Amino acid sequence: MLSRQRQSGPQRGESLANGLTADGLATKFRLVLDVTDRGNSALALPDVMPPVLGGGGQSWRLLLISLLSCVAAGGAVVGAFLWLVNLPPTANCENAATVTTDRAQLFCAQTAAESGDLPDVLAALDLAGRWTEGHPLYYEVQPLVEQWSWVVLQAADQELRGNGSMAEAQALVGHIPANSSVFAPAQEKIATWQTEWDQGETIMATAQAALKQKDWPAASGQVQALAELKNSHWRVSQVQALAQQIRQERQAQELLDRAVATAAQGGSDRLAAALGTASQIDEGTYARQQAQPYLNRWSDLLLTLGLDKWYASDLSGAIALGRSAALNPDRAQVAQELIWLSQSRQTAQRSLITWRTSPDQVVQLYQAMLTANRVPQGSPYYPQAQSSVATWRQHLGDLAKFQTAQAVGQVRDRDALSAAIAQAAEVPVGHPRRVQAQTMVAHWRQEIERLEDRPYLVKAHELASAKTSEGLQAAIATAQAIALPRALRSEAQGWVYVWTGELQVMEDQPLLNRARSLAAAGKLSQAIVEATGIRPGRALYDQARGAIAGWQREIAAAERARQAALQRAAARQAAVIAEETAPAELETPLNGAAEDAVPPSAIEALAPAPAMPRFRPSPLPDRIETVPGEAAPAPS
Incomplete structure (x- = not known):
């Protein structure tokens, strides 16, 4: 069997069908395995398996080949997994619906943090800081967490030294996660900042107490104490602020002393001048707190004098006093109400300036009523305002009657003049145009008499024209x-x-x-x-x-x-x-x-007698007109 196997495959050194030797094939296989390990690919196996050699050498070689194949396949799987994990996300950071995975969130957070904006850095740090060691991305984001933590710590230091906001600096440091290597240095800095901050606040409190007591040398000494602190916020910013405050307090005290001396002379003009001087005091100074009782007392006196002038119909004087009292913010509303009350009466009086009535006078009365109604119910001038409104409302009806009478009275007819007299007689006693109405009634009665007697005078002229x-x-x-x-x-x-x-x-x-x-x-x-x-x-x-x-x-x-x-x-x-x-x-x-x-x-x-003057008769007038009327014929 083994012999068949030997015979079936090419031997070392023998040529294969495609011109390759067995040694060359082995070398080619090893190269393929090396390439597979480096590229993490499980697909680089040879198309033709080498023949199994007989004996023990053939077994271990086959075992080695199998082992290498398994390692190559496992490496390919691990490589593919790592490749998939490290793929850049395809999420659209502008669309929150596509950011669903931690990888996508980290990608978007990192992209935003690269802009350098502190809110984006804080958002990225908060995202990565809550991942624990069991998170797949934990070790990958630790360098970023450290980098972002240093950025936040530097921003907190700038906030404290530049803007002097200890609370804001502590809030920024609070974004640094506890597992960050920057956490411990950040806490040490917070402790150092707090110590310096407490020293600065103590010095400032001492300076403020000295300013309240108007102890200028003691307050100036605290400026030097602030300049010795290490924190630039206290050493630079607060030193300048305290020095400026001392200057403002001294100037404010000088204004207050001058105002008190002016008001002590008495008189509305002096009180108004004192208010004008005291109103220049900066509201943020301690001297303004001391000046406020003076301002209230002077304003109340001016408002009382202003109401007296209103009763005396000195409306311009009342308005001037109201404007002076309005320099005190605590009395500005009441002063404005006095101004409205006086201005409404001024408007109503302007409707009485002209002798002949017109529609404009009705409009002016309406304007006066609207201005007076701006005085609120809780105002001390509300009764006077409502009394004036009621009077002007009655005057509107009477004014309409008088306007009708004047229009009818322009017709030179006995019946028309009689109707005008009857209409004008309805203007009641106490109405601002009562005297004018009675005067017009007398005038129209004389017009009726002229209309009745003019024929007699014309007849007399006709008789006299004969000169007999x-x-x-x-x-x-x-x-x-x-x-x-x-x-x-x-x-x-x-x-x-x-x-x-x-x-x-x-x-x-x-x-x-x-x-x-x-x-x-x-x-x-x-x-x-x-x-x-x-x-x-x-x-x-x-x-x-x-x-x-x-x-x-x-x-x-x-x-x-x-x-x-x-x-x-x-x-x-x-x-x-x-x-x-x-x-x-x-x-x-x-x-x-x-x-x-x-x-x-x-x-x-x-002696010659003195010459006596010769008297010449003075020419007599042809006609004497004592009352306006139609021209009568002059005697010829």
Whole structure:
């Protein structure tokens, strides 16, 4: 049997059918096995098994071949398993539904952590940190866990030193798993940080206590103590912060002292100035806590004064005080309510500025009501606001009636004016436009009187236009029919005065003309007698008196001239007689005595009489209009 086997297969050194020797075939098989071991492939077996050699050597060789075949097959299986385990996942990290295996989760976490963002690193560390030694990926992810743990520890150190957040730093360190090699150093760092943190907080507490007591030197000493700490958060950031706080506290205290000194002088202006100064104090300072009671007291005083000004209708002053009080945040709401109350009243008052009503005034009243209704029910100014709203609501109805009356009153008709009077009379007492309504009622009544009396005055003008004595007398009688206290009474009386003057001129002018004719003829005495016939109070009386005075001066001047001539003649005659009878030495005294013998009245008569002014009659007006009305025809 063995011989057949020997004969059936090729012997060492013999050539095979394909040209290979047996030794070459063995060598080829070993190469195939080596390739199989390196490639972890179970499929690299030879197509033709070598012949089994006879005897003991053939058995061990066959056993060796079988053993090698089993090892190759096992290696191929293990290699295939490891290849499958280490295959990159095909999951889409953006779609959570495809991330179902731990390998896929690790792949996505690692990919995200490569960005360097701390949240992604923490998420990856939390994922890998919860895997224990029994997890297939435990040993594979340990290098990543260590790497990510150092990143988190460094981020915690930066958080503590940069932002000064101890709690955040501890929270970051808490993400480091206990089985990480970084866990122990992280805990040591936490302990060191906590010790330095406690020292810094103690120093800061001492500094804050000194600032509350306004002990500036002690607070400045704590700045130096902070500068000696190793932690950069305390040594740099907090040193700067504490130094800045000390400066702010000192400035705030100076502002508070200045405000208190200003308010101590009294007066609303001083209180407002003190509030403005104190409001500049930083709210984060201890001085602001000390200033708050002052601010509240000053604001309350200003609000009380503001309400007094509101009652006194000094609305601008009330608003100014409210704005000053609003600088105090604790009184800002109440101050705003006072401002609303005053502004609403200002708006309502603007609706009363113009004499004639308009739709805009109704809108302004509505705006005033809306502003007043913004004052809440719990406000100290709520009663005043609601009282004003109720008053303005009543005024709206009355204002509508008055607007109707004004519209109707524009029609120049007796019935329309009567309707306007009835409508305006409904405006009640106490309404802001009550006085205006009563004034318009009086005006419309006068308009009715003008409409009723205007025909009489027109008729009088027609009668007077004839310029005859009878026409003027009839015109005067017609105009005098307009009695007191009718609206056209004054105008009618003015025309009566004009027409009476014209009638008197018409009656007395012939008399004055005759007197002037007599005077021109040299009959001054007769002219004076003729002119005295014009009685006092007549239109030409002043002209007659002026003419009489002139004529009297002419008579007096003529008499003085005659007396002077007589005196000069007598003087000359006396001088001649004296020369003939008296001695020569007495000539001069006699001449002086003769001159002295001339009576003073004669000398005065020789002086020229002063010129008297000539009085010219002032032109009388053709028409006197005392009350507005339709134009009456002027006398021709």
